[in-house]
Amino acid sequence: MEWFNSWIQSLIGWFLNLDDRFYNNFIKEDRWIYLTNGLGTTLLITFFALIIGIVLGFLIALVRVTGDKTGRLKFLNGICRLYLTVIRGTPVMVQLLIIYFGIFGSVAVDKVFVAVMAFGLNSAAYVAEIFRGGIMSIDGGQMEAGRSLGLSYNQVMWKIIMPQAVKNVLPALGNEFIVLIKETSISGYIALQDLTRGGDIIRSRTYDAFMPLIAVALIYLSMVLVLQAGVKRLERRLAKSDRD
Amino acid sequence: MIEIKNLTKSFGQLKVLTGITETIEKGDKVVIVGPSGSGKSTFLRCMNLLETPTSGEIWVDGEEITAPKCDIDRLRRKMGMVFQHFNLFPHLTIMQNITLAPVTLKLQSKEEAGENALRLLQRIGLSDKADAYPAMLSGGQKQRIAIVRALAMNPEVMLFDEPTSALDPEMVGEVLQLMKDLAADGMTMVCVTHEMGFAREVANRVLFMDEGQILERANPADFFANPQNQRAKDFLSKVL
Numbered sequence: 105m106e107w108f109n110s111w112i113q114s115l116i117g118w119f120l121n122l123d124d125r126f127y128n129n130f131i132k133e134d135r136w137i138y139l140t141n142g143l144g145t146t147l148l149i150t151f152f153a154l155i156i157g158i159v160l161g162f163l164i165a166l167v168r169v170t171g172d173k174t175g176r177l178k179f180l181n182g183i184c185r186l187y188l189t190v191i192r193g194t195p196v197m198v199q200l201l202i203i204y205f206g207i208f209g210s211v212a213v214d215k216v217f218v219a220v221m222a223f224g225l226n227s228a229a230y231v232a233e234i235f236r237g238g239i240m241s242i243d244g245g246q247m248e249a250g251r252s253l254g255l256s257y258n259q260v261m262w263k264i265i266m267p268q269a270v271k272n273v274l275p276a277l278g279n280e281f282i283v284l285i286k287e288t289s290i291s292g293y294i295a296l297q298d299l300t301r302g303g304d305i306i307r308s309r310t311y312d313a314f315m316p317l318i319a320v321a322l323i324y325l326s327m328v329l330v331l332q333a334g335v336k337r338l339e340r341r342l343a344k345s346d347r348d
Numbered sequence: 349m350i351e352i353k354n355l356t357k358s359f360g361q362l363k364v365l366t367g368i369t370e371t372i373e374k375g376d377k378v379v380i381v382g383p384s385g386s387g388k389s390t391f392l393r394c395m396n397l398l399e400t401p402t403s404g405e406i407w408v409d410g411e412e413i414t415a416p417k418c419d420i421d422r423l424r425r426k427m428g429m430v431f432q433h434f435n436l437f438p439h440l441t442i443m444q445n446i447t448l449a450p451v452t453l454k455l456q457s458k459e460e461a462g463e464n465a466l467r468l469l470q471r472i473g474l475s476d477k478a479d480a481y482p483a484m485l486s487g488g489q490k491q492r493i494a495i496v497r498a499l500a501m502n503p504e505v506m507l508f509d510e511p512t513s514a515l516d517p518e519m520v521g522e523v524l525q526l527m528k529d530l531a532a533d534g535m536t537m538v539c540v541t542h543e544m545g546f547a548r549e550v551a552n553r554v555l556f557m558d559e560g561q562i563l564e565r566a567n568p569a570d571f572f573a574n575p576q577n578q579r580a581k582d583f584l585s586k587v588l
Contacts, residue, residue: 248398249435249494253449253501254425263452267439345439345481 118314129315135306139316142302143323149219149288149298154281156224161231164188166261168232169239174257184232191229197290199226204294215296219288227284234280238273239265271342278335282328289324299323349374349505349536350395355404356560357390364390366560368404372505372538377531379547379568380540382557383583388540391557392509395538396420396427409504425453428498432510434490436482442469442493443478446500461500468496472526488519492526499530506530508539544587548572556580 118125130136164184171181191199200222208218242265250260292301303320307313350372357365364387372378380388393399395406397413397420406414413423437445446468447461456464469475472492482490491511498506508527512520524546531537531550541547547554547568554571556564556579564577572588575581 243433243435245431245433245435246437249429249431249437250449251421252396252398252424252427252429253498254421254453255449256421259452263448264437264439268437271439345441346483 125310125312125315129306129310129312130319133309135309138297138302138305139299139319139323142297142299145216145291145297146285146288146299147327148216149223149291149296150285152220153223153227153284153288156220157227157231157280157284160224160228162235164228164232165235165239168236170257170261188229188232191226192233196222196226196287197293200290200294215291215294218294219291219296219298223284223288226287227280230280230283231277234273234276235269237276238269241272242268271339274335274339274342278332281331281335285327285331286324349409350538351405351407352395353405353407355391355394355406356402357387357394357399358402364560365394365401368560368562370555370562370565372536374504374536375534376553377537377551378539378553378555379551380538380555380557381542381544381547381583386557387560388557389509392507392538392540395507396424396429398429425455425501426504428495428501428503428506430491430495430498430506430508430511432513434482434487434494434514436490436494436497438482441479441481442474442485445482445493446497449497450500455501465496465500468499472496486519487515488522491515491519491523495523495526495530505536505538508537508541510540510542512541512543542587544572556583558583 130139164187167177167180167184171177171184200219203222204213204215204218246264246268247257247260250264251257255263288298289300291298292304297305299320303316306316310316352368352370352372355365355368356363368391380391382388390399394401395408397406401414404414405412408423408426411423412418413420437448440448443462443465446465447456447458450456450461450464451458466475466478469478474489474492477485477489477493482493485493495506495511511527512523515523520543524543527537527539527546528550537550539546539551549568551568554564554566554568555562556566556571556575556577558579564571564575564580566576571580572584575584
């Protein structure tokens with residue numbers, strides 16, 4: 105039981121020295137800058153990866169749905185299917201390492217760019233399936249009604265199917281964005297100083313794991329909360345056509 | 349104005365239409381009746397190519413719409429369609445539902461389309477619903493809006509696919525009344541329905557279909573009083 109006693113003592117000591125440790129981990133030598141710089145990098149990666157994910161995912165979903173429904177775009181549809189299989193079938197960390205060491209291994213490439221590509225390309229696959237599910241959830245009568253009025257397939261897709269599909273998939277999409285934010289925490293594997301790595305660096309200076317990790321966790325949590333609030337607002341705005 | 353020549357349609361092994369030849373003249377009010385699974389809806393949906401025929405030809409105003417090079421979107425503008433389940437666009441207001449197609453296709457300016465829609469809504473007594481969403485309307489109101497939405501394209505013919513089958517009984521009347529008004533205005537109509545009263549009152553021709561074929565064509569008085577075909581007799585004895 106010796107380990108238990110020493111564990112209890114260290115816990116007690118943790119609470120006794122809270123202000124000292126706070127000073128040591130964040131104030132001394134301006135160590136908080138590791139966190140703010142890391143947070144900036146994390147936000148940068150997440151933001152651009154999000155955009156790539158949405159745009160590319162949307163396009164892939166369009167190709168998949170149009171291909172499956174009308175039999176057109178056979179070649180593109182095949183490529184998209186292969187893409188989804190490969191991306192969703194392998195870990196995002198392996199993809200990140202392959203892009204960094206494999207594809208850009210021989211050139212001095214900006215690491216943030218690599219991370220944006222890796223996380224963006226990965227997220228696109230999941231966003232594509234979310235959008236595809238949303239489009240397929242719309243009753244076939246909507247397409248028929250639009251076409252019977254003389255609108256083209258693309259016009260119906262754009263004006264009638266998509267707005268309803270996006271509204272339906274908003275919760276799932278918000279979920280994917282939350283996953284994406286947190287997934288960027290593996291950026292440290294290509295020696296990128298993101299938020300997680302920032303906390304790690306502090307830990308290596310102060311030999312104190314608890315303080316910086318809790319700080320990092322709280323920052324991730326607040327980012328997710330902000331994102332959640334944003335998605336909820338959007339959901340409410342799009343729900344105006346539902347019965348009161 | 350619609351000429352159907354030897355039309356067939358199969359879904360895989362299942363032959364739904366087995367050779368239909370029929371002509372719809374301008375001003376016709378044709379009602380198609382028959383037991384379920386007889387192919388009436390498929391026949392109707394072939395007329396604006398919502399179903400692609402397996403073989404045969406369909407001509408609309410002298411244009412073959414079954415020809416590969418035909419611009420079906422342009423021809424569908426002339427043919428309004430009303431569905432059993434209304435198929436209003438739930439994310440758009442009633443006004444937007446009605447004006448979407450004419451504005452998107454640049455047939456009318458937004459203002460023109462809006463005025464036009466309001467006039468149509470006034471006619472059916474629903475102008476106060478212009479800014480409501482479909483989810484806030486009753487079934488009968490939805491179907492009347494769906495009819496008005498088709499009318500906003502100024503079609504030459506209206507196709508009705510069991511327009512009252514999904515309605516509560518007390519709402520059937522208002523929809524049928526609107527259809528009767530349309531008929532009285534001289535609209536060319538093709539209607540699949542189980543409303544025998546409507547057929548008797550409005551149709552100038554009744555087509556009885558079974559097993560993918562038209563087995564009897566008659567004016568409604570003759571059809572209901574004195575059907576010639578044995579299966580038509582059986583059918584009428586069950587529904588009347």
